[in-house]
Amino acid sequence: MRPSTYGKNVFINCPFDRKHNPLFRAMVFAVHDCGFIARSALETVDGGEVRIRKIIQIMRESRYGVHDISRIELDRGTRLPRFNMPLELGMFLGAREFGVREQRLKSCLILDRERYRYQAFCSDIAGQDIRAHADDAAQAIFAVRDFLASQQSAALLPGGNKIARRYDAFRAELPALARRFHLSPSTLTFIELRTFVLAFLDANPW
Amino acid sequence: MKRKRRVIQDDFPTGDLDVEALRRAFAELREKRLARERRAAAAGSVPGPRRIRKQETPDRAA
Numbered sequence: 001m002r003p004s005t006y007g008k009n010v011f012i013n014c015p016f017d018r019k020h021n022p023l024f025r026a027m028v029f030a031v032h033d034c035g036f037i038a039r040s041a042l043e044t045v046d047g048g049e050v051r052i053r054k055i056i057q058i059m060r061e062s063r064y065g066v067h068d069i070s071r072i073e074l075d076r077g078t079r080l081p082r083f084n085m086p087l088e089l090g091m092f093l094g095a096r097e098f099g100v101r102e103q104r105l106k107s108c109l110i111l112d113r114e115r116y117r118y119q120a121f122c123s124d125i126a127g128q129d130i131r132a133h134a135d136d137a138a139q140a141i142f143a144v145r146d147f148l149a150s151q152q153s154a155a156l157l158p159g160g161n162k163i164a165r166r167y168d169a170f171r172a173e174l175p176a177l178a179r180r181f182h183l184s185p186s187t188l189t190f191i192e193l194r195t196f197v198l199a200f201l202d203a204n205p206w
Numbered sequence: 207m208k209r210k211r212r213v214i215q216d217d218f219p220t221g222d223l224d225v226e227a228l229r230r231a232f233a234e235l236r237e238k239r240l241a242r243e244r245r246a247a248a249a250g251s252v253p254g255p256r257r258i259r260k261q262e263t264p265d266r267a268a
Contacts, residue, residue, distance in 0.1 A: 169239065173232065173235045173239075176235075177228070177231050177232065177235065180231060181223065181227075181228070181231075192223060195223045195225060195228065196223075196228060198225060198228075199225055199228030199229040199231075199232050200232045202225075202229045202232070203229050203230075203232035203233040203235075203236055204232065204236055
């Protein structure tokens with residue numbers, strides 16, 4: 001990734017599981033429809049790279065962050081919660097606080113299922129931009145769109161409803177097209193998904 | 207009305223996929239979709255896009 005894209009990169013920090021996948025895909029689409037670039041720990045598959053180093057590098061290259069901390073339930077198998085998302089949110093906020101000048105420009109959106117639920121499990125993040133998605137892809141799109149629209153002064157972005165309708169069209173057309181390219185629509189890698197989004201947006205300008 | 211410049215392909219890696227072929231395929235689908243909408247409008251009913259639904263799938267560890 002070229003360093004010059006720092007101001008366009010949006011690091012998406014969220015659970016990587018089937019339940020959350022519809023929200024993740026919707027957020028990736030919304031980021032790109034707003035003219036930014038979605039970044040994720042899923043974009044590299046180098047098994048030799050230590051995961052946290054990979055995440056730090058992507059975070060360093062991203063001015064913006066979308067952190068979904070909604071997954072606080074106990075894991076069914078281990079009966080323990082997952083802490084990766086709050087950890088990465090903390091790293092992002094730390095980079096903004098202690099980083100060099102470019103890193104201090106960082107800005108992030110925090111998403112939870114309910115608007116004020118974080119006060120019960122992570123109250124120290126009060127004062128940040130926190131929105132609820134209610135486990136609904138359209139709500140996630142609205143939140144991402146509004147966050148990114150507030151980051152750029154000169155550009156006018158389409159409304160959240162418009163982006164959500166465009167995402168509906170993308171979702172409807174993705175399965176057939178993925179199969180045409182000998183891919184399974186449900187198991188696309190992050191890079192593949194991002195490339196399909198890019199192609200759709202090129203073919204469907206605002 | 208000002209529009210932000212679209213992210214271009216060169217800004218990030220796209221794997222082994224042929225972006226131009228994908229773009230053409232999506233463009234074909236777009237033409238078909240628009241034709242369907244025109245036919246539906248002419249017939250008096252405009253089909254709306256499918257609403258995004260919550261996915262009810264089994265939970266899995268993050």
